[in-house]
Amino acid sequence: MTRSAERHVLQFCHGYDGPFLDCARQYASLFAGKGYRVTTVFLTGAVDAEVAAGCASDEVLFLEYSSKDVRGLKLGAIRDLRKIAATRSFSFCIAHRFKPVYIALLATRLPVIGVHHAFGDYHRRTRKLFAHIFRWRLSLLGVSDAVRDDMRASLPKWPTGRIQTLYNRIDIEQLQATQLPAAEAREALGLSSSAFIVGNVGRLHPDKDQATLLRGFALARPSLPENSQLVIMGKGRLEQDLKELARELDIGSQVLFLGQVADARRYYKAFDVFALSSDNEPFGMVLLEAMVAGVPLLATSGGGAKEVVEGVGVLFPLGDDQHLAQGLGYLATLDDEQRTACAELMLQRLRERFSDHAVRDVFWRLPQVTSLIAES
Helix, strand or coil: CCCCCEEEEEECCCCCCCCCCHHHHHHHCCCCCCCCCEEEEECCCCHHHHHHCCCCCCCCEEECCCCCCCCCCCCCHHHHHHHHHCCCCEEEEEEEEHHHHHHHHHHHHCEEEEECCCCCCCHEEEEEHHHHHCCCCCEECCCCCCHHHHHHCCCCCHHHHEEEECCCCCHHHHHHCCCCCCCHHHHHHHCCCCCCEEEEEEECCCCHHHHHHHHHHHHHHHCCCEEEEEEECCCCCCHHHHHHHHHCCHHHHHHEEEEEECCCCHHHHHCCEECCCCCCCCCCCHHHHHHHHHCCEEEEEECCHHHHHCCEEEEECCCCCCHHHHHHHHHHHHHHHHHHHHHHHHHHHHHHHHHHHHHHHCHHHHHHHHHHHHCC
């Protein structure tokens, strides 16, 4: 096999479901104009031309393993990645989530930057040991300070400089171009043109804590406009439980469960308020999408959501339906001028902290990146 003389970066992703396709795009875009070719490899998922086109990568490869296939030792995936690494001059690897980090370290001799999107990835003793063994060529990024601090607490002997934050980000202009105006979005979703709508997007799962959202909405009803609705996009195992809770709270007719909505972020302008009730959200990509739409935010103050919302939206303590209700009541009082000012403030926050341009500048100043560039 012959090796290419060009400099390459290997991006190794577990899959492309949900937000992870855009994560691949985000990291590939960091190298635009930097003299590197990006090869993105998906561990799971079938070959998909649309996915390949959406990665912003020079090359996209699909290993096509199933989730079942990559349990245990993952020897097949290690062998396949080793073959890919043998034919390209990779300078380093960016691996998303623990399994790709594990495979990349065993399959190659490359320095690996592990990007972690959730809490608890290094809580297990075996993972702590694995990270310790490979600490000389592994560095870690969390998608928020909250995730970074969780990893630092799990790996207390690591230098703090080897565990840093690189925020998730968004292509503001691209999303603005695809989001429907409020009236069109409501029509597409079958929503009332005159209702005051509180929106929520997420899996119907205990981690998203829509039960607190339902209770808070019920408590807030007297202070909300008469024709108010809570609209929830998403599916999950708690759907029937949540519908029953809505009936018990006597708000069943005001709560609409829309199920899984394809490309839901196109419809955020249908909402008057976006509410995130999640239990310790690692980051909250939906918050950025709502900010692009100019929708006032209400979110829990735990986890990474606080880092996104603080100063541009309303925060409430996790599980506190009373304060959630108060936040909804306050946001319902905003007039057009205040909503416009809020939207402008959120757009400024996006551009300064969560845009592709802003995060690209941060990435190239990270100590683990500057050291890799110096060595390559």
